[in-house]
Amino acid sequence: MSSTPLRLTALDALHRSLGATMTDFAGWDMPLRYGSERDEHLAVRTKAGLFDLSHMGEITVTGAEAAALLDFALVGNIGSVAVGRARYTMICRADGGILDDLIVYRLAETEYLVVANAGNAQVVLDALVERADGFDALVRDDRDAYALIAVQGPEAPGILAALTDADLDGLKYYAGLPGTVAGVPALIARTGYTGEDGFELFVAPGDAEKVWQALTDAGTPVGLIPCGLSCRDTLRLEAGMPLYGHELTTSLTPFDAGLGRVVKFEKAGDFVGRAALREAAERASYELPRVLVGLVAEGRRVPRAGYAVVADGRVIGEVTSGAPSPTLGKPIAMAYVDATHSAPGTAGVGVDIRGSHEPYEVVALPFYKRRK
Amino acid sequence: MSNPQQLRYSKEHEWLSGAEDGVSTVGITEHAANALGDVVYVQLPEVGATVTAGETCGELESTKSVSDLYSPVTGEVTEVNEDVSNDPSLVNSAPFEGGWLFKVRVTDEPGDLLSADEYTAFSGS
Numbered sequence: 001m002s003s004t005p006l007r008l009t010a011l012d013a014l015h016r017s018l019g020a021t022m023t024d025f026a027g028w029d030m031p032l033r034y035g036s037e038r039d040e041h042l043a044v045r046t047k048a049g050l051f052d053l054s055h056m057g058e059i060t061v062t063g064a065e066a067a068a069l070l071d072f073a074l075v076g077n078i079g080s081v082a083v084g085r086a087r088y089t090m091i092c093r094a095d096g097g098i099l100d101d102l103i104v105y106r107l108a109e110t111e112y113l114v115v116a117n118a119g120n121a122q123v124v125l126d127a128l129v130e131r132a133d134g135f136d137a138l139v140r141d142d143r144d145a146y147a148l149i150a151v152q153g154p155e156a157p158g159i160l161a162a163l164t165d166a167d168l169d170g171l172k173y174y175a176g177l178p179g180t181v182a183g184v185p186a187l188i189a190r191t192g193y194t195g196e197d198g199f200e201l202f203v204a205p206g207d208a209e210k211v212w213q214a215l216t217d218a219g220t221p222v223g224l225i226p227c228g229l230s231c232r233d234t235l236r237l238e239a240g241m242p243l244y245g246h247e248l249t250t251s252l253t254p255f256d257a258g259l260g261r262v263v264k265f266e267k268a269g270d271f272v273g274r275a276a277l278r279e280a281a282e283r284a285s286y287e288l289p290r291v292l293v294g295l296v297a298e299g300r301r302v303p304r305a306g307y308a309v310v311a312d313g314r315v316i317g318e319v320t321s322g323a324p325s326p327t328l329g330k331p332i333a334m335a336y337v338d339a340t341h342s343a344p345g346t347a348g349v350g351v352d353i354r355g356s357h358e359p360y361e362v363v364a365l366p367f368y369k370r371r372k
Numbered sequence: 373m374s375n376p377q378q379l380r381y382s383k384e385h386e387w388l389s390g391a392e393d394g395v396s397t398v399g400i401t402e403h404a405a406n407a408l409g410d411v412v413y414v415q416l417p418e419v420g421a422t423v424t425a426g427e428t429c430g431e432l433e434s435t436k437s438v439s440d441l442y443s444p445v446t447g448e449v450t451e452v453n454e455d456v457s458n459d460p461s462l463v464n465s466a467p468f469e470g471g472w473l474f475k476v477r478v479t480d481e482p483g484d485l486l487s488a489d490e491y492t493a494f495s496g497s
Contacts, residue, residue: 323435
């Protein structure tokens with residue numbers, strides 16, 4: 001354990017007053033849960049949940065060649081993102097290994113907001129600064145410039161609509177626009193990590209409590225409750241969304257992770273990792289050593305990251321994330337398994353749970369998809 | 373929360389009732405249940421099994437983790453709580469009552485079990 005003091009979000013005092021159980025997440029002291037994580041999970045699926053995500057790493061890229069820099073530094077076609085829209089993308093090493101997955105918002109013609117995972121923010125920042133050499137672009141560490149509050153769930157649009165003049169109906173999924181929420185400036189983005197409709201609000205840290213309180217007041221009558229990172233993990237797992245450090249690592253390329261679609265070879269110019277990723281794409285087209293699949297338990301024991309997936313007494317894969325699924329009422333997992341055992345319905349697959357081989361069904365991801 | 377005065381406690385956060393015909397009831401404390409979060413699976417010792425004070429005799433699985441269940445005393449298991457096996461959330465909702473885990477005919481107990489006040493001081497809650 002490092003002795004560095006944990007970083008506190010602008011909402012820290014509020015979490016404590018709400019009785020949150022806190023946890024060290026990537027060096028931040030974050031709410032794990034306020035009450036029952038199952039209740040929090042179900043609130044997001046059926047009503048609404050309120051999250052403090054201020055640990056996420058914001059990096060601003062500006063300048064005449066901001067788009068060109070990001071097209072070089074990231075695997076996606078960032079120059080083609082329209083102002084006011086967002087893109088899910090990745091940053092890779094020259095050998096194609098994934099450094100992080102990112103959401104990039106185009107705020108203006110020459111201004112982007114890059115949002116990295118908390119644990120990778122410094123790595124992403126350093127890589128962008130290094131890759132910016134020779135570009136007319138400025139990379140700025142904005143981690144302390146923003147608090148990030150998310151309101152997620154089917155009631156989220158109604159709750160937010162009461163607090164903003166922004167045109168939420170016109171704000172599509174993966175779009176973001178500047179506006180005001182509860183009277184303070186905010187970047188309002190229709191993004192999330194829960195598998196539900198919802199919004200992420202980037203606000204000044206000094207305004208965070210005001211926005212949180214206004215959302216609480218507007219949302220409580222329709223069932224909104226504060227939600228911690230524990231349920232965020234089960235929500236994203238049910239939605240089949242990868243988590244860096246689990247489904248994504250530097251030893252995997254986007255193609256290994258089944259996310260080759262984020263790599264845009266057709267974009268003009270070179271980008272970091274292009275040659276290695278081209279090879280990875282070709283390899284993936286005829287032979288994938290392991291494939292990311294879903295597993296659903298027939299019993300009640302929960303698979304955890306790192307547990308072996310077995311068939312015929314042989315290890316055929318490894319669990320990357322696992323949890324009891326509140327929506328399915330059964331344990332679920334994501335796992336990389338040998339291609340020979342990756343087809344949904346493959347018989348005889350189990351997980352080694354502390355020495356006991358428990359039966360699991362191979363299913364296609366995601367486990368849960370919301371009705372539109 | 374308050375820890376019932378009539379129970380005794382282990383430093384592994386189990387509670388032990390007073391013996392009735394030589395049989396005591398074991399569960400985990402509210403402090404432990406809160407620390408675990410929502411309990412989703414409980415593996416209990418089998419009836420007839422011998423459990424040993426301070427050694428693992430089962431496991432408790434929650435959303436985020438799996439934890440060993442330790443026996444606070446040595447003895448023979450006479451009954452397990454099937455209600456908890458079927459509905460592990462009882463451990464969270466009623467840790468000192470409906471969420472009890474097993475009953476044990478005590479043959480030996482360690483000298484360092486805590487009183488309610490001592491456990492409250494030890495656990496900080």
